[in-house]
Amino acid sequence: xxxxxxxxxxxxxxxxxxxxxxxxxxxxxxxxxxxxxxxxxxxxxxxxxxxxxxxxxxxxxxxxxxxxxxxxxxxxxxxxxxxxxxxxxxxxxxxxxxxxxxxxxxxxxxxxxxxxxxxxxxxxxxxxxxxxxxxxxxxxxxxxxxxxxxxxxxxxxxxxxxxxxxxxxxxxxxxxxxxxxxxxxxxxxxxxxxxxxxxxxxxxxxxxxxxxxxxxxxxxxxxxxxxxxxxxxxxxxxxxxxxxxxxxxxxxxxxxxxxxxxxxxxxxxxxxxxxxxxxxxxxxxxxxxxxxxxxxxxxxxxxxxxxxxxxxxxxxxxxxxxxxxxxxxxxxxxxxxxxxxxxxxxxxxxx
Numbered sequence: 001x002x003x004x005x006x007x008x009x010x011x012x013x014x015x016x017x018x019x020x021x022x023x024x025x026x027x028x029x030x031x032x033x034x035x036x037x038x039x040x041x042x043x044x045x046x047x048x049x050x051x052x053x054x055x056x057x058x059x060x061x062x063x064x065x066x067x068x069x070x071x072x073x074x075x076x077x078x079x080x081x082x083x084x085x086x087x088x089x090x091x092x093x094x095x096x097x098x099x100x101x102x103x104x105x106x107x108x109x110x111x112x113x114x115x116x117x118x119x120x121x122x123x124x125x126x127x128x129x130x131x132x133x134x135x136x137x138x139x140x141x142x143x144x145x146x147x148x149x150x151x152x153x154x155x156x157x158x159x160x161x162x163x164x165x166x167x168x169x170x171x172x173x174x175x176x177x178x179x180x181x182x183x184x185x186x187x188x189x190x191x192x193x194x195x196x197x198x199x200x201x202x203x204x205x206x207x208x209x210x211x212x213x214x215x216x217x218x219x220x221x222x223x224x225x226x227x228x229x230x231x232x233x234x235x236x237x238x239x240x241x242x243x244x245x246x247x248x249x250x251x252x253x254x255x256x257x258x259x260x261x262x263x264x265x266x267x268x269x270x271x272x273x274x275x276x277x278x279x280x281x282x283x284x285x286x287x288x289x290x291x292x293x294x295x296x297x298x299x300x301x302x303x304x305x306x307x308x309x310x311x312x313x314x315x316x317x318x319x320x321x322x323x324x325x326x327x328x329x330x331x332x333x334x335x336x337x338x339x340x341x342x343x344x345x346x347x348x349x350x351x
Contacts, residue, residue, distance in 0.1 A: 034083035039090050043077065046070050046097055053100075056348030059341075062103040069096045105341035108334075115182040116297075117332040121164040123157050128167065128175065136177050136297075143172015144305045147321060155300070158327050161193045161251045162350060166329035167300070170197065174301035174323055179294040183208045184287045185335035189257045190216055191346060196248050196326035204302040204322050205254070206331070209295050211235055214285065215302055216256060222246045224267050224274075226256045230283035240267035240275035251329075253347045259337035260284020266337075271347030273340055299331065300324040 050070055053063045073093050076085070110117070110132070117132040126140040143152030153171035160166035167175065177183075196203055199222050207215040214228035222244040227237050246252045246269065255268040263282040267275045289295075295304060302322035330350055338346070 031080055031082060033080040034086045036077060036086060039073075039077055039086050039093070042090060042093050042097075043070070043074060046093055049097065049100070054348075056345060057104055058100070059103060062100060066096060066100040069093075105345040106339055108338065108342050108346065113334045113336045115185055115333045115335050116177075118299075118330075119164060120157075120160060120166050120329055120331070123165040126154075134180075134182060136180075136182070138175040138177045138299055141174050141176055141305070143174075143323065144308060144321065146305075147308075148172050160327075160329040161195075162330075164329070166193075166195075166327045168327045169300040169324045170326070172301075172305075172321055172323045175299040176296040176304065177299070179208075179289075179296055181287065182335075183297045183333060184213060184285065184289070185333075186284060186287065187259055187261070187335060187337045188214070188285055189255065189332075189334035189336060189338045191253070191255045191330070191332040191334070191338070191343070192216075193251050193253050193329040193350065194218070194246070194324075194326060195251045195329075196246065196324070198325055199246065199248050200325070202302070202322045203324055203326075204298075205300065205324055205328065207298045207302045209289050209292065210302050212286075212292065213289055213295075216254075217302075218246045218254075222248075224254055224256065224269070226265070226267075228258065229286045231260070231286050231288075232283060233286075234281065234283065236265070236282060238265050238267075238275075238277050240269070242269075242274050245269045245274055248326075251351075253351065255338065255343050255346070257337040257343075258282070258285055262337075264337070266340075268340075268343045268347075270351075271344040273343075300328060 050067050073089050076089055114132045116130050116136045118128050118130050118138060120128050122128055128138045130136040140155045142154040145152045148171055151171050153173045155173045155175060156168045157165050158168040190206060192205060194205060196218060199218060199220055201220045202217065204215060204217045211227045212229055217225050219225050223239045223242060224246060225239040227235065229235055253270050257266045260283055263278065263280060265277040265282050266273060295307060300323060
């Protein structure tokens with residue numbers, strides 16, 4: 001009996017020892033590398049998208065995020081990973097590409113939203129014809145000879161912002177376009193490139209019945225300033241509250257948008273939002289010009305010579321005539337309030 005116990009004990013020790021030996025010899029499972037072909041092909045596409053992405057087409061933060069996600073996936077792809085992990089990475093990258101694509105700045109359908117637009121690339125003659133669906137004709141007008149005398153000038157052609165032409169205005173020179181309701185849409189965006197010779201209080205860029213419709217100008221401090229009449233008859237004055245936003249002697253891209261639904265007015269300079277007014281007092285733009293009678297749409301001025309002579313001679317002189325001094329190019333009137341991204345894309349496309 002005693003021998004049987006010894007034998008059984010010995011067997012138990014042998015079994016335990018064998019288990020310990022087997023356990024100590026056990027290896028980690030071998031990872032079989034999966035098929036990277038589909039992921040590699042998708043990475044090639046993603047690399048091309050990332051390389052082509054610029055701040056003209058995407059927010060910089062979105063570009064940075066996409067490139068970061070792509071780098072992490074490429075790092076994982078460089079290791080030995082099973083098919084299941086590769087499938088997950090393909091899914092992640094596909095979603096990242098979809099998200100990035102959805103963040104691209106918006107396309108502007110000008111056939112629907114552009115009421116009037118001038119490239120000013122004619123270079124000769126005394127008219128500029130709009131390239132928009134309706135070919136509005138802007139006619140050159142000489143400055144007010146009653147006030148300026150022999151110093152009054154007519155518009156001339158100069159080099160534009162991007163290789164084309166522009167109109168140069170000074171000493172009362174301006175352009176007039178026959179009035180249509182196209183210049184008073186329910187929502188409005190005015191986009192224009194300007195190169196002012198100097199900054200002064202009455203540097204008017206465009207006007208439709210001045211404050212009875214709207215007028216856009218720059219002021220002495222280099223601030224864009226916009227005035228418009230609301231549907232309820234109230235007058236809104238707004239500026240971007242940033243001195244030296246507009247620089248003399250160089251091209252500046254200026255955009256103002258009005259959304260009467262959200263009651264927002266925005267200023268953009270060189271593709272960047274510089275001021276947003278969001279108040280009840282904003283309201284929608286008027287589309288009725290009962291007083292005075294509808295005037296021509298003025299490019300480079302605040303009113304026609306006849307209107308100035310009839311109503312403003314008491315305070316108008318050669319110094320505050322209310323006409324632009326400098327060059328104007330790529331003027332556009334949209335019937336929507338462009339989004340921040342659309343304005344940025346427009347700036348980068350045209351500069």
